[in-house]
Amino acid sequence: MTELSAKYGPVFSFKCGQFDVVVINQWKFIKEALANEHLLGRPKETTIPGVIEHASLIEMSGESWKQQRRVALTVLRDVGLGKSEMEDSIRDQIKSFTEVIKSSEGKPITVADKLFLSVSNNISKLVFGQTSAYDDPASLLMAKMMPEAGKMKFFNVQQFMPIIANLVIKLNLFNMTEIISHIRKFESHILDEVNIHKTKNTDDNSIKDYIDGFLHEISKRQNEKDSTFHVNTLQRNAALFYFAGSDTITTTLQWMMFYLVKYPEYQNKIREEIKQTIGLNRQPENVDRKQMPFTMAFIYETLRHSSLVPLNILRRATEDTKVGDFSIPKDSLVTFNFWSVHRDPNLWDNPELFKPERFLNEDKSKAIKPPYLIPFSGGRRVCPGESFAYLQLFLYLVSFLQQFEISAEPGKDIHLESVQNFVTRKKELPNLIFKSVD
Template sequence: MFLVNFFYGLVTLFVVNYVIKFVQRIRKLPPGPWGLLIVGYLPFLRQNSYDQMTELAAKYGPVFSFKCGQFDVVVINQWKFIKEALANEHLLGRPKGSAIPGVIEHASLIEMSGPRWKEQRRVALTTLRDVGLGKSEMEDSIRDEIKSFTEVIKSFKGKPISVSDKLSLSVSNNISKLVFGHTYAYDDPLSLTMAKILAQSNAMSFFNVVQFMPIIARLIIKLNLFNMGETSSLLKKFESHVIDEVDEHRKKDIDDNVIKDYIDGFLHEMSKRKDEKDSTFNLDTLQRNASLFYGAGSDTIASTFKWMMLYLVKYPEYQNKIRDEIKQTIGLNRQPENVDRKQMPFTMAFIHESLRHSSLVPLNIFRRATEDTKVGDYSIPKDCLVVFNFWAVHRDPNLWDNPEQFKPERFLNEDKSKAIKPPYLVAFSSGKRVCPGESFAYLQLFLYLVSFLQQFEISAEPGKDISLEKLQTFVVRKKEPPNLIFKSVD
């Protein structure tokens, strides 16, 4: 009898303690939807979670929260609060532990917090600039790559083609030159494999069970639930290719005079810090950083340009306006240069609107509150995960006139002589955690767009309509990329 009473007493104590902590936690957090025991709201989250976050904000307010698996999540939806949060030093952290437990074991610089992140970011930006980022040689290299790619398009002689995979391979070569020091042929089996792996591994949901239930992550992967076993295998194959690249670089002596790419620069930095204890400049971090740069520099830029081509076909009047602007500034024969952007406001306005309307990354990479803090009057307790809903900002009728409409003119000044990029266009985030590749992305989008419209009229297959239906994984993609026709400009 004593044991029974003791057991019931323990259970009662556990329940009371749980309820007290639950109430204390709820009182600290912004309002939001209720979930289930243990898993929280995770089972109710939809694939297109950016839409759902916007809907929940309409019900619970511009800053709301919910329990998601083992974590409390605060979602910030309105620009004035996001702007404040972006400047908040206590909201610069990343989640503790691995980004995808059981799949990714080591942190890249994008997953680091505090001094380690700042140091890795500083060295990475310095190294990438030293090996060409932002220099004329890099711009020349991109133009050469575009020239090779357009020759491939011309070889189809106006027949309908799926340009998606070929475009991904072309864009990948630009970041490959910076990270690995070389490019790939379009039929190179390794390049094709890496492109396929990137496309398949990015199919993972934004709110996925592995990230939010790390306690059972390895079991989920082992049983291949939610396709996580397959995703794990793909990511390991991808990183094995990066390891091979690193191994090839390690075979040569690295000094200041022969640093040709990011891997060279990182290895050189490693050699300078070999006596430092607990340094993040090690082979594991190099592998993760190189994978991050190659993946982000390939997939996001290519995906954005795919959306741009769809908008060109869906709204051919803009295709004609951009081509007219090209004729008036550089003509149809001279390759574009980055400085031409200043003389081509409508072209830049089209790029801005494509970034806004597609909102490729609608929800930011998770932040973590490193201390108890506030945004507006909303409390955000330490270690909460924080999400910025950039989709809601890009669709806010208080910021944009008819936000659902695709309208590049919204980015032009009154006399249409200049393209204006407002601070609430946050396609690359903003603040201290802004995407380090933003300028590189704009450069490529401009050069590819102008080069294409100098040479091709882009259209859909006869009788085929261009749908803008979206599907969110980590980024927003076209559900089924259509075949397009590239007819040479006379």
């Protein structure tokens, strides 16, 4: 997309399957587009037509999206998002995870699955009201599904040619049978949770998690015509929160570990900052971020350099509109090239380099996040879990480096080649060695 923009301009369009797709590059135009009320819509089809029948709030447009988002944010805050109890719960999960790492100390290990199980418990607490053991069958299934889900291409046949979606499924093209099987199993797991909550709510009307809150909203709106508050939407929203809250944080933390190993000088620098502020024994707290500018600069640079979400989830123009002098016809699909912003040499000095110092002020006393660092999108469609994500990234990173020196296996180098689909993932996941800090 970035190469095409160099040839055809910062805002260009092309035909993809059944749709006209507009790609917006450069911060100047993306900033304008993020504030454009006519670019808040979503495609009329679900993410995987023929497989997913009901829209989650992230796939909704207009008033239904506004209502679903408002209720979700209210419920999640009421049950713990942004509260000290949630922070305590995250620290408990980190402690359990580090104990698992200690059991394999000094040996090369793959941390991906265990890390996913730890991070997923943080969002599970908010959505399902409970956490799971690392050997829980449903959680292990989710950890297995992540790599499979990550193989789906951004420009895929199902979404851009929904007219043949059923044929793709029938012929099992693009490994769809396995993907559908995983989706159905997870849907069944969520439905079981919903039924458990329904039984519980017969005797207890308190709202302890997102499912409780949504069921309460269903009851309130049962006489509303065309309400989107029903069990099918709850099923989809719960799946959305679980995957988005687990996979993106897990993948970012993996990138952090690889950058720490690739550039050990930064690992040492962060650990020194930890020693000077909270020491190696006290668990970190969210308020410590203000006293740890280099640690925060490292987090910002990880998000910029990896560009975890290189292209935003597709939007749809709900009316004829313009970005700059470029016309965007109604019902065009629109995507923003965040990767082009994060690698723009007009915004960043030597953008190809991994350089956390770029986020520090002149005397290095403060980490500054510029508006064009947009890993969580922006505007009214900004990721509602942004602050929750930063909290976890900070607590996990500091906890890791308080306790471990992280390195590659002897004789093996860490390469940073990536694969870009919906999410930017490292091409290979090498084993790492965790050694306790002396």
